[in-house]
Amino acid sequence: QSVLTQPPSVxxxxxxxxxxxxSGSSSNIGNNYVSWYQQLxxxxxxxxxxxxxxxxxxIPDRFSGSKSGTSATLGITGLQTGDEADYYCGTWDSxxxxxxxxxxxxxxxxxx
Amino acid sequence: xxxxxxxxxxxVKPTQTLTLTCTFSGFSLSTSGVGxxxxxxxxxxxxxxxxxxxxxxxxxxxxxxxxxLTITKDTSKNQVVLTMTNMDPVDTATYYCAHRPPLGMSxxxxxxxxxxxxxx
Numbered sequence: 001q002s003v004l005t006q007p008p009s010v011x012x013x014x015x016x017x018x019x020x021x022x023s024g025s026s027s028n029i030g031n032n033y034v035s036w037y038q039q040l041x042x043x044x045x046x047x048x049x050x051x052x053x054x055x056x057x058x059i060p061d062r063f064s065g066s067k068s069g070t071s072a073t074l075g076i077t078g079l080q081t082g083d084e085a086d087y088y089c090g091t092w093d094s095x096x097x098x099x100x101x102x103x104x105x106x107x108x109x110x111x112x
Numbered sequence: 113x114x115x116x117x118x119x120x121x122x123x124v125k126p127t128q129t130l131t132l133t134c135t136f137s138g139f140s141l142s143t144s145g146v147g148x149x150x151x152x153x154x155x156x157x158x159x160x161x162x163x164x165x166x167x168x169x170x171x172x173x174x175x176x177x178x179x180x181l182t183i184t185k186d187t188s189k190n191q192v193v194l195t196m197t198n199m200d201p202v203d204t205a206t207y208y209c210a211h212r213p214p215l216g217m218s219x220x221x222x223x224x225x226x227x228x229x230x231x232x
Contacts, residue, residue: 002158035218037159044208044225045151045159050218088159092217098172101149101161 003028004089004104011110016079020107022072022089028102032092034072036065039086039106048087049074076109084111114138116148116209116223123229124199130228134192134209138221141167141187145214148192150183152205153225160205164212165192201230 005023012018022034034052037045047056049065052072064075072089089104120132134148141148149164163183164172173181182195192209206227210219 033217035216037219039159044222045219046222047218047220050220051216054216056220090159090161090218096175098175100172100175101164103151103159103161106158 002105003093003102004091006087006089006104006107008105009108009110011112012079013112014079014081017075017077018079018109019076020074020087020089020109022074022104024070024072024091024093024102025095026070027095028070028091028093029067029072030070031094034065034067034089034091036063036072036074037088037090038083039088041085045088079111081111084109114211114221116211116221118207118209118223118226120207120226120228122227123231125232126200126230128199130194130196130199130203132194132196132207132209132226132228134194134223136190136192136209136211139211141165141185141190141192143167143214147212148185149210149212149219150192150194150207151210151219152203152207154202154205157205162196162207163194166212199230204228204230 036049039045052067053065093102116136147166150162165183180197206225208225211221
């Protein structure tokens, strides 16, 4: 079981909007920045969102991130078939003295 | 631009020690705040963080795997090495190394990954 909880799957039609949630606790999301990663089939993960809501250069503004308390959300608007992928949230967890990085269990996005 | 590439054996036997090398370019591991991490992904499963080494040689490990992992860096060669002892078939996974930028909390550049199979 992952420290961060994500829904296993979400789906929506092309052109629509979808949100993916990531639930944690005060030792991780509640007190640290969240990042989001997109993993297309057979490829390495790619950074989509960092520091809760910032987009790296080249990431379209269809992708957005937000955080409230101990949860974070990834939003994708104007869905395209090319957005079909697995999405992961990640953050630092400070529950142990040395800390550790944690990922969510991943969410598979299907664009119907 | 920043690139990373993992190298190492594709097949190891149970109980053996795995040694993986991450060779990178486009940044220096002597730059303040920079880090390189290792993350793995068993076939069809989620990402699992393993270890992280910082520019100042500070090292962090996954609590569940800490006793089996060692991460080191060779700044002059632009390499980070991860060793994992006592390999088991459940350690079969694609292993990625990734760049941690000096500011913020993320892994912004990833290697292509290397599949390691543990089997006798």
